[in-house]
Amino acid sequence: MPEVSITGEGVGKSYGTTTALKSLDFTVNKGEVFGFIGPDGAGKTTLFRILTTLLLPGSGKVRVEGYDVVKDYRILRRILGYMPGRFSLYHDLSVEENLRFFAGIFGVDVRENYHLVKDIYGQIEPFAKRKAGKLSGGMKQKLALSCALIHEPVVLVLDEPTTGVDAVSRREFWEMLMRLKTGGITIVVSTPYMDEAMRCDRVALMQQGNIMTTGTPQSITAAFPHKIYRIKGSAALNILSLTRKMKHIRSAELFGDAVHISTENTDQAPTAAEISQYLSAQGLGRHIISEAVAGIEDCFIDLMKQPDRHV
Amino acid sequence: MRTIFYIMQKEFIQVFRNRMMLPVIFLMPLVQLLILSYAVTFEIKNIRLYITDNDNSVASRALLEHFRSSDFYHISGESADALHGLEELKEGEIHQQLVILPGFEKQVVSGSPARVQVLTDAINGSAAALMNAYTLSVIESYNREVLSHMQGFPPKMVQVSWRYWFNPALDYKTYMIPGILVLLVTLIGMFLAGMNVVREKEIGTIEQINVTPIRKVQFIAGKLLPFWIIALAELAFGLALSVLLFNIPIVGNIFLIFLVASVYLVVVMGLGLFISTITNTQQQSMFLSWFFLVIFILMSGLFTPVESMPHWALQLNTLNPIAYFIRIMRMIMLKGSGFQDIVKPMLYLSAYGITILSLAVWRYRKTS
Structure with missing residues (x-):
């Protein structure tokens, strides 16, 4: 101790x-x-x-x-x-x-x-x-x-x-x-x-x-319970509003010029490829999507959204 | 002790580094003494008088001659039309109008009361009262002349001879300057010292002071002592100016003046400090200080005699430190009063100082 x-x-x-x-x-x-x-x-x-x-x-x-x-x-x-x-x-x-x-x-x-x-x-x-x-x-x-x-x-x-x-x-x-x-x-x-x-x-x-x-900080980020995808594209705000409409997406937040998306822990949650497909189908142009490691900010936003934290 | 020294050292560096401060400290007494003692005066010269003589007789001209030969009057208009003079009074062109009605001489000669009318602009009440008194005394002297003429010998009356003690020439400056010196000391004590503590609150430096082991008594002592010293130096400077420039006599003991000032400063600094403990910005503190200061000055006896105030105001004035100091100051400077003459007000000031300072120290918080 x-x-x-x-x-x-x-x-x-x-x-x-x-x-x-x-x-x-x-x-x-x-x-x-x-x-x-x-x-x-x-x-x-x-x-x-x-x-x-x-x-x-x-x-x-x-x-x-x-x-x-x-x-x-x-x-x-x-x-x-x-x-x-x-x-x-x-x-x-x-x-x-x-x-x-x-x-x-x-x-x-x-x-x-x-x-x-x-x-x-x-x-x-x-x-x-x-x-x-x-x-x-x-x-x-x-x-x-x-x-x-x-x-x-x-x-x-x-x-x-x-x-x-x-x-x-x-x-x-x-x-x-x-x-x-x-x-x-x-x-x-x-x-x-x-x-x-x-x-x-x-x-x-x-x-x-x-x-x-x-x-x-390491234990907090390691304990982040969801998958995170990082999407970079020319129209970050479009990506944000489009992904927020998708099912099984917990959150979509702007991180600088990229968008971080965390998905629900279910089998129905979309994969990176599925998200990319969806965005293309919605008429979004070039974008890069990759799985990301949660940072402190991701954890912070996630914790903020848990209703039981606000007793 | 060393801690107090460090605070004082810092205060002195800050005061003298402030470009505004040094000129203000030394110009303020000079300007205040010059302006207040030369410009602000109770004496009235050049009363603008309008004359309406409807009698046009030897007697009426003799009366008017008294006015014409006086230094106090300036005849700024003359006509037979009284309404014209009234018009000028309304427009503020003249201060006073003197109307002599027809039949004035006849009445004087016959011994029945002769009447003149005096109209005075009383926008400023005390000036009007003074002008009236001047005019009455002119008419009075004419009256005596008439009486001696008629009876052929000087009339029998009580001869009054008088003398003004402590200020034989009724010099206005002699009366004002001790009071002005009091104001100077007050401004430094109440404003500079009090404001200084609030300033630390306002710019946030107090936070850094409050986390140090410094005791609040040490902090306050270190804060107030520099201004106590500056105020006493200012008083010395002001006294020197009044002796050298205005020939004001200092009849009493000069050390006694400083003794009283030292005690008095504790009172006003205590007040300033107390105000600073209940305010958070220099603006608030300035406003509150002015509120008290104006009342204190108006009731202090600097401009108007304290004795003519109503009873309740006199009672209220026992809380007015400026009134005490002005009274003591005039007593020592003009009358030469010794310590035994001022023991009572001094005891009162000391008690006042201890009370208000302890109250301020008690109110001052390092932790919120």
Whole structure:
């Protein structure tokens, strides 16, 4: 059994009549990268603000490194590193002033702890005198991460760190996280991007304040119970509407410029050849159809459609 | 302690890095003192007077001569048609109209009451009252002249000699400037300090602060102390200006002024902070602060005497910090009051400051 870092039992939170979190149960192991994956409004930020002692849970219990987020918030604030979704450093302070300020209020010395952030901060150090507000998106992120790490946190909580960041910076950011992980820190991250789920050790798929499933990305995709076909053609929207009319088709969804179709698990379900024939008969031109391996996004959509998930 | 230092250091960097801030801090007292003390004045000069003399006698001309020779009056129209003057009054061309009816001289000579009519534009009530008082005193002096003429010797009456204490020349500036200095300190305490906390909420930086182990008392102290220092520096600057530029006497102890200001600042900063805990944006906080500030200023005794307010307003004014400070400020600067004279309002201010600041600290939440 791996050592546990964070446990949540029946965590719920409502704002007035709207329920942000229903009743979440989850565990995050020490030293792993755990991802909460879900669209905007799934409740990720609410959950993270509870984890970081900024918000009191409406119900349930959350323990981080054995400390209760409500009772032991003082201790937790020393060992947590948090990077909010919105850039929350001081725009009018320079890069080094920001770092020194956060080191200062955590009561640590920048020089003593420099080794902790050297890898990340080193990249923006040439711009140490520049105002934080004048940095590019990727650089802001590196600064924010440096400020969240300078006090040597045991658990790092990152709320949508890659939202609004270009593709190159996103990849770079994940590489930084992977290097951080080797230092043994527990990383909890949220993202609306399904492709980033594959980078995590384990993920929880969230939707409307619920966790639909938890596991390694591989186990989740391997458990996908249906056949998936990928169709590429010039008229993706036509393919979508045509296939949705077919029998024994569970779902047809647009994935970029292709259409993913999952079929029912019956003998009557159409094969790739039958689908292709049907499309041609309906007057659709050139298209390529192939059997595909389910990705996290397929699983996500499939789980969303299961009615029993919305209790 | 070190934590407070880091917050203060950050605040000072931010304040002085703001290009708007430094000029504002040093120009504000200068502009306010210049404008408010030179332009805003209770004295009325150049009363535009319209004369209708329907008697055209020696007596009526003698009365009018009193007006013509006065510095306060400017004769802007004269005709025998009283309606014409009324027309000009309606159009706002003149402030006052003086009508002398036919038979004025005859009545004066015969000793029966002679009548003149004075019409005053009272759109601005206090200005009208002042103009009326001026005009009455002119007519009064004419009256005395008539009496001495008729009796052939100066009339027997009570000779009044008076003297205005603490402001012998009734200089308006002497009266206004201590009050204006109070406003300066108030603006910095209530606005800059309070707004500063809301600003962190608005741009989201408060989230990053709230996850740190910093205590809320440390955070608030670190936030307020820089503005406390800036406000006191501003007061010193304003006092220097009023002495050097306006020759305002500071009769009392200047250190006493700073002692009162330090306590007073705790009150207004507490108010500013309290407002910032119940608002989420700078706009909301600005609106709420203005609401209180305008009421406080209007009731403070800066422009109108506090003593003439109705009883309920006086009761309400016990909650008005500006009223206390303006009163104490005038007492020290103009009257030279010592500590023992201001003990009571000082105790009150201290209690007020402790209460409102604790309330604000209690209301401030790091966790929602």
